[in-house]
Amino acid sequence: MRIGIFGGSFNPIHVGHIALARQLRQLASLDEVWLMVSLQNPLKQRADLLDDQLRYQMARLALHGEEGIVACDYELHLPKPSYTWNTLQHLKEDYPSHAYILLIGGDNWALFPRWYHASDILREHRVVVYPRQGSEIDRSTLPQNVSVVETELLNISSTEIRQRMQKGGDIRGMVPPVIEPLVRKFYQKSY
Numbered sequence: 289m290r291i292g293i294f295g296g297s298f299n300p301i302h303v304g305h306i307a308l309a310r311q312l313r314q315l316a317s318l319d320e321v322w323l324m325v326s327l328q329n330p331l332k333q334r335a336d337l338l339d340d341q342l343r344y345q346m347a348r349l350a351l352h353g354e355e356g357i358v359a360c361d362y363e364l365h366l367p368k369p370s371y372t373w374n375t376l377q378h379l380k381e382d383y384p385s386h387a388y389i390l391l392i393g394g395d396n397w398a399l400f401p402r403w404y405h406a407s408d409i410l411r412e413h414r415v416v417v418y419p420r421q422g423s424e425i426d427r428s429t430l431p432q433n434v435s436v437v438e439t440e441l442l443n444i445s446s447t448e449i450r451q452r453m454q455k456g457g458d459i460r461g462m463v464p465p466v467i468e469p470l471v472r473k474f475y476q477k478s479y
Contacts, residue, residue: 289319292416293379294391295326295363295372297446299337300471301347302463304444308418309357312391315437316416321391322360323347327370336450338474340364346471350464373405376413389414394423397434410434450475 292312298305301323309321325344337343340361347359363375372390379388390413392400397417400406409415415434417425421443425436444462452459453475463471 289386290317290389291379291386292316292318292321292389292391293324293372293376294321295324295375297337298323298325298343298347299446300343300449300463300467300475301350301359302444302446302449303461304442306350306354306357306464307442308439310354311439312416312418312437313356315439316389316391316435318356318389320356320358322358322362323351324360324363324375326363327368342470342474346467349470350467352466371404373403373409376409387414389416391416391418393418393420394425395420397425398423 292309294305294309294312296305305323309323312318313321325340325347327340341364344359344361344364351357351359362379363370366374366378376388376390379386390409392415394417397415403409410431410433413433417430417434417436418439419425419436419441421441427436430436449459449462449471451457452462453472459468459471
């Protein structure tokens with residue numbers, strides 16, 4: 289199977305993540321997209337990161353019934369720190385019959401040279417980059433196994449959801465209705 293690895297904190301998961309995963313699955317010809325709930329990103333510092341298992345449970349609920357899109361807690365069980373390279377190596381070892389394609393936004397592609405074992409990732413895996421607002425991708429400089437797909441840009445962010453929760457704002461339509469009560473409960477408490 290061709291598995292797209294779409295990592296993120298999903299703090300919280302929102303409708304933009306799900307719409308993007310659907311588009312990436314189709315545009316990159318993937319059998320499945322695994323939304324890999326990750327630990328703290330070593331390149332981003334965030335004090336407001338909700339508990340790993342709560343983020344994973346919300347992602348599972350939000351994706352219930354989604355064809356070909358799966359919430360995955362695999363990385364949460366790996367030795368720390370769990371860099372993308374380590375995750376991909378463990379996946380290849382545990383599930384060798386799958387091909388893993390890394391799905392990242394243009395903002396992460398700009399930081400990619402700073403990633404742990406970036407050159408090894410590029411040597412062993414395909415990378416599919418999707419546009420992010422404010423991130424330009426120079427296609428002429430892309431390595432052979434890196435491609436760009438044109439996905440719809442949805443103006444929704446987990447940061448905006450958390451800020452709205454802090455101010456008592458409305459988040460209807462930003463998160464799947466099934467997890468809206470949990471988002472309200474856990475993110476109002478986290479501030």
